[in-house]
Amino acid sequence: MNFRTELMKGSIIPVVLALLRDRPMYGYEMVRLVDARTNGQMQWREGTLYPTLHTLEQAGLISAQWKDAPTATGGTRQRKYYKLTRSGRAEMVRRTAEWADFSNAVNAAIEGGPA
Amino acid sequence: MNLFDPLLDRATRRLAGDAELQLEVRNELHGHLVDAAAERTAAGDADPAAAAITALGDPDKLADQLYIANRHRLRVRQAVRWTIGAGIVPAMAVAAVAIAWGPILSLAVVISMASGWIPHFERNRAGPIASTISHWMLQRFEARLSPRARHLATMTAFGDYDWPQRTAAALNALAAWTKADPHNPIARATYAQHLVGAMWRNHDGKLMPPSPSIKQVLGVLKGDEQAQPANGLYPLLQSEVLFDESVDWGASNIWKHQTAIERRLQSFYFGKIDVSDPTRFHTALAALHRAAHCPIYLTYQPALADALAQAIPLTGNFGNLLIRDDLLQEVEWSQPLASTAATWAGQQAETGDIAAAKSVASDLRALAQLIVSSSNDGRAVQRATQFATDGDNIQAIIAHREGNLGEFNRLADRAEATYGAAGAVMRASHLNANARLKRSMVTQAAAGGWLILLMVVVVLSIAPALGVRVASGRWPAALNLGWHGVACGAVAAIPAIIYGLWKWAGGPSPHTKWWFNDTRLDLELAFVAAVGMALLRWGTIRAVRRRAVALNLLELSSTRFGLPRMLIGIVLVAASVAVWIGFGFNWWFSYDAYWISFALTLYAIDTAMLPIASPAPPARSLLMIMRIIVGLLLTIGFGDHTVDWWWYPYWIYPGTILAIIMGVVLVACLVNFIRDVLRQRRQPPTPQRRFSMAWTALPAMATAAMAVVLCIALPAHLSQRHSLSSAIKSASSITGPNSAVAALQHQIMAEPPNNAAHKI
Numbered sequence: 074m075n076f077r078t079e080l081m082k083g084s085i086i087p088v089v090l091a092l093l094r095d096r097p098m099y100g101y102e103m104v105r106l107v108d109a110r111t112n113g114q115m116q117w118r119e120g121t122l123y124p125t126l127h128t129l130e131q132a133g134l135i136s137a138q139w140k141d142a143p144t145a146t147g148g149t150r151q152r153k154y155y156k157l158t159r160s161g162r163a164e165m166v167r168r169t170a171e172w173a174d175f176s177n178a179v180n181a182a183i184e185g186g187p188a
Numbered sequence: 189m190n191l192f193d194p195l196l197d198r199a200t201r202r203l204a205g206d207a208e209l210q211l212e213v214r215n216e217l218h219g220h221l222v223d224a225a226a227e228r229t230a231a232g233d234a235d236p237a238a239a240a241i242t243a244l245g246d247p248d249k250l251a252d253q254l255y256i257a258n259r260h261r262l263r264v265r266q267a268v269r270w271t272i273g274a275g276i277v278p279a280m281a282v283a284a285v286a287i288a289w290g291p292i293l294s295l296a297v298v299i300s301m302a303s304g305w306i307p308h309f310e311r312n313r314a315g316p317i318a319s320t321i322s323h324w325m326l327q328r329f330e331a332r333l334s335p336r337a338r339h340l341a342t343m344t345a346f347g348d349y350d351w352p353q354r355t356a357a358a359l360n361a362l363a364a365w366t367k368a369d370p371h372n373p374i375a376r377a378t379y380a381q382h383l384v385g386a387m388w389r390n391h392d393g394k395l396m397p398p399s400p401s402i403k404q405v406l407g408v409l410k411g412d413e414q415a416q417p418a419n420g421l422y423p424l425l426q427s428e429v430l431f432d433e434s435v436d437w438g439a440s441n442i443w444k445h446q447t448a449i450e451r452r453l454q455s456f457y458f459g460k461i462d463v464s465d466p467t468r469f470h471t472a473l474a475a476l477h478r479a480a481h482c483p484i485y486l487t488y489q490p491a492l493a494d495a496l497a498q499a500i501p502l503t504g505n506f507g508n509l510l511i512r513d514d515l516l517q518e519v520e521w522s523q524p525l526a527s528t529a530a531t532w533a534g535q536q537a538e539t540g541d542i543a544a545a546k547s548v549a550s551d552l553r554a555l556a557q558l559i560v561s562s563s564n565d566g567r568a569v570q571r572a573t574q575f576a577t578d579g580d581n582i583q584a585i586i587a588h589r590e591g592n593l594g595e596f597n598r599l600a601d602r603a604e605a606t607y608g609a610a611g612a613v614m615r616a617s618h619l620n621a622n623a624r625l626k627r628s629m630v631t632q633a634a635a636g637g638w639l640i641l642l643m644v645v646v647v648l649s650i651a652p653a654l655g656v657r658v659a660s661g662r663w664p665a666a667l668n669l670g671w672h673g674v675a676c677g678a679v680a681a682i683p684a685i686i687y688g689l690w691k692w693a694g695g696p697s698p699h700t701k702w703w704f705n706d707t708r709l710d711l712e713l714a715f716v717a718a719v720g721m722a723l724l725r726w727g728t729i730r731a732v733r734r735r736a737v738a739l740n741l742l743e744l745s746s747t748r749f750g751l752p753r754m755l756i757g758i759v760l761v762a763a764s765v766a767v768w769i770g771f772g773f774n775w776w777f778s779y780d781a782y783w784i785s786f787a788l789t790l791y792a793i794d795t796a797m798l799p800i801a802s803p804a805p806p807a808r809s810l811l812m813i814m815r816i817i818v819g820l821l822l823t824i825g826f827g828d829h830t831v832d833w834w835w836y837p838y839w840i841y842p843g844t845i846l847a848i849i850m851g852v853v854l855v856a857c858l859v860n861f862i863r864d865v866l867r868q869r870r871q872p873p874t875p876q877r878r879f880s881m882a883w884t885a886l887p888a889m890a891t892a893a894m895a896v897v898l899c900i901a902l903p904a905h906l907s908q909r910h911s912l913s914s915a916i917k918s919a920s921s922i923t924g925p926n927s928a929v930a931a932l933q934h935q936i937m938a939e940p941p942n943n944a945a946h947k948i
Contacts, residue, residue: 127213
């Protein structure tokens, strides 16, 4: 399923922050992980990820470091790993809760609740 | 993966204002595309690259988004760059010049003085650049002295007629000192000797400003004689003044007394003189006689030298240290020699006035013995030689005139033996001074130079291998390169090996001795090493590039600028060979100095070209710094090698200019190195960057070691009493009793003054 662009744009920041909650990742790794977790339902236009990562880095929510990483052929290559900063972790908690509240509110509005 | 380049160019085009950011984003996107393409390849995609590009999205839209995301960073960086460009860089340049100014000036003085030039004493020979710098340094040096030290230095730093203001100031200061402390024998003797020394005459024999008048000088000297009647110094100075004033030297009449008896042809040469003022002339003869029969003869020069040495503190600044030594040497002014009286007596002996000649000859020998008996100082004893031999020569002429050939031969032999003993004193002094100079200045410079050369060789052999190991992660590649470096080193060592074998096989022959004698060995081997270094560098860089191609390190495999570098290497080698030839066949010819200058300049140019040849930016700056320091040491070493030659002026202009240029380049290299390191740190950790930083490690350690040697060990050594200071001072001095001085003393004192006269 291809979601509308507006929906994708609104969700990308909380998703990226949530992806980095457990460990540092590089860009392509995030794309693959989202693809795997959503069974291909949520397919980012891959290029949009990097401006988002740079924006979060500029805002001090994530930081980046170049590191060696194994390649599929058995060698190693330099990749840029991103990880949450202290303020990024707080922002991740806030955004996750906000998304849950928003999602619940949208669900309630769509499904119909007490008038 | 060149397929990705057009996309990457478009996606990062709006980041072009910050090249480092652009490169970093480009590398990140490139990694993404490679990963995506690899995964699609594994999944059996027919065109994985195209699929990866499509998945990344519209590159122009991505470019806009990347720009928006990094807009703040771009603006900040741009503002920082402008700020740096407008303010910090000029400030750093000013700071760098301020820091480097002292070493540059010191270097200029070192080179100039090591080339035989004394900063203010022979100003007209030094040329405007070095003399102006050193004059200014001298003034700064004196300004920092204590009032007493400045007073002493001003009085004794005497200057010549080319610098009349300083001479006049020195005389005024000395007069004031004598007036303030009339019972101080050092003050009185110093003033008297400077006063006589300041009587400069032009070609017509007339006194020139700021020379004091005859009346003033004689008045002072008579007062001195009354104050110290036992000291023969003052009547001897009076006689010198009066002789100069009362005779005319013939312009071209060289008068020769020649004998051809028994064993050999014996010749005595004199300038012909005419007595123009008989009254003053006979007063001069009487003063000479008075001086010869005084109980003591003291100039107080050693005492003044000691006072100056204590008053002027040692300094850590190399240039100032040399100026201090120069000031200390100023006390060694010339002594009156009574050559006019000797010449006149020789003429009298030739023309039959034997009694007058005998009287002067006896006085001269008595003066020689008086000087010897008054002091054990080698300088004083050697100065007695002229009196003794003048006396013997006059006596020999008298003996020849009277037909006493046995006595003639005895006196001629004695004069010759006295000259020989004096020569032995001089040789012993020079050997001692040269040995001490070698131990201190040249040895340090050469040892430092060789140490640095060794480090450079090690660095050039190991650093590229280390860099390749780090960049490739493979030891075989590094080992291969390491062996190549060893092979290059062996090639570079061939000249030194040949020289070692030649020396082992029997050493220098009479025909080749001067090619590799001790005084030029350092320089010759330094040029051998320079050529060897060029070969080594060429070989290792060539090997690095070959390995870089194999390892796909594209930035390192560039062969640009190879031809200019080779041409410079060829010219450098040719210049070195020319220097050897120039030294070998035209060592007496002054223009070979140009070849030396030329070669060293080429060395500097070759060093300046190093950044083009070396692949690693921080390392190339460090290597340049190392080579410049080696060049400076070679330059200083060269200056010392020429210290005995007459063509110093030919070196002063290029030497000083070269020193300043090298100093400026050195500072520029340091700034460049810092900039390179900062830039490298901001780069993504690509293989190229890791290679650069790995290669930088060893030069950094070597440069740090050099800094330790040059900034700590050398000044620490210089600050010691038995250091360069005393070594240079002794280069022009014969201090303290030794066997050669004792032999000369014995030679002069062996026979009473009138013994020969009694025999005739």
